[in-house]
Amino acid sequence: MPHTSRKKKNLHSKRREIVDHDGWTRVTSSSSTPLRIGLNQTANESEQAPNGLTGSATLVERLPSLPLPMPAAKGLTLETMRAQFAGIQARWLETDLCRKLEQMLTDKVLTSGCSISNCAVFGTGSFCGDAVHWVDRHESAYFQLAAFRTVVQTIERVQGHVVRAYAQEPYYNELDTLFLASIDVAKIDHPRGFELLDRNSFVYSPAAEQEVESQIIARAPWMWLHRSFDHSLQGGRDSDASSEAKTQFKKSHEHAVLPELDLKNFPFHGSVIWWRRTDDMDERVQVS
Ligand SMILES: C[S@@+](CC[C@H](N)C(=O)[O-])C[C@H]1O[C@@H](n2cnc3c(N)ncnc32)[C@H](O)[C@@H]1O
Numbered sequence: 001m002p003h004t005s006r007k008k009k010n011l012h013s014k015r016r017e018i019v020d021h022d023g024w025t026r027v028t029s030s031s032s033t034p035l036r037i038g039l040n041q042t043a044n045e046s047e048q049a050p051n052g053l054t055g056s057a058t059l060v061e062r063l064p065s066l067p068l069p070m071p072a073a074k075g076l077t078l079e080t081m082r083a084q085f086a087g088i089q090a091r092w093l094e095t096d097l098c099r100k101l102e103q104m105l106t107d108k109v110l111t112s113g114c115s116i117s118n119c120a121v122f123g124t125g126s127f128c129g130d131a132v133h134w135v136d137r138h139e140s141a142y143f144q145l146a147a148f149r150t151v152v153q154t155i156e157r158v159q160g161h162v163v164r165a166y167a168q169e170p171y172y173n174e175l176d177t178l179f180l181a182s183i184d185v186a187k188i189d190h191p192r193g194f195e196l197l198d199r200n201s202f203v204y205s206p207a208a209e210q211e212v213e214s215q216i217i218a219r220a221p222w223m224w225l226h227r228s229f230d231h232s233l234q235g236g237r238d239s240d241a242s243s244e245a246k247t248q249f250k251k252s253h254e255h256a257v258l259p260e261l262d263l264k265n266f267p268f269h270g271s272v273i274w275w276r277r278t279d280d281m282d283e284r285v286q287v288s
Pocket residue numbers: 063066067122123124125126137140141144168169170171190206207208209212233267
């Protein structure tokens with residue numbers, strides 16, 4: 001394509017190039033455009049995972065690149081975010097889905113004397129709007145966060161003490177982090193969120209990528225709320241190891257399909273909750 005040399009110069013001065021871990025060079029002309037970057041630095045950090053989880057190596061292999069933080073919509077402040085969340089949370093609390101979820105947790109899921117150690121939500125998307133996709137799903141992010149809080153608060157009520165809650169999402173920017181902190185949810189960076197999971201965790205991963213789900217399943221959390229395997233986002237074929245982990249997970253956990261909720265962009269479409277079977281807990285007690 002013909003270009004004048006002057007135009008070219010201007011363009012070049014604005015362009016930034018980023019080389020992915022896989023050798024692709026990405027070019028952008030905007031300093032605010034989120035780019036995908038290699039994870040080499042994170043990979044090295046993850047090798048020093050304190051709990052010795054072998055999954056950190058898998059993370060590098062299977063989650064090769066992550067988006068950079070989402071630019072916040074113009075004029076957005078912590079106060080306006082809190083106000084929007086308060087409105088959405090109030091709407092969520094009025095839904096049948098919220099009532100049924102709470103009821104199921106108190107009457108069925110949390111009755112077996114489990115002791116949830118921490119709670120994590122993965123991949124809500126940014127709460128600050130969406131400058132990169134066709135559909136702005138930040139309202140869905142607020143709804144999903146409201147549902148996460150309902151589960152955390154129910155766990156706290158049943159267990160009689162506060163549990164740590166954290167959120168991992170590469171799109172979170174500084175405003176997202178401040179907003180989350182203001183409601184006692186700690187923002188955590190990939191891959192630390194996966195490393196903190198254990199068999200006593202509660203995890204919520206609304207519409208997560210297959211690779212994210214594999215990392216969660218590998219930690220076999222006590223309770224997991226997600227979009228059902230039938231509605232999974234296809235990211236390719238499961239490796240033998242993750243397909244085996246999924247089979248094991250299904251054997252060791254019971255599940256229930258949650259009712260649909262008719263909301264814009266369907267933030268809870270196909271939701272399923274899994275919790276560890278009592279006989280699996282008994283087995284563990286005998287073994288240890
Ligand atoms: C399909 S989108 C779903 C977003 C939102 N939950 C919804 O329902 O619209 C998957 C989300 O997972 C996030 N994600 C990707 N890798 C992740 C990781 N390693 N940890 C946490 N979130 C991740 C993506 O940035 C994206 O926001």
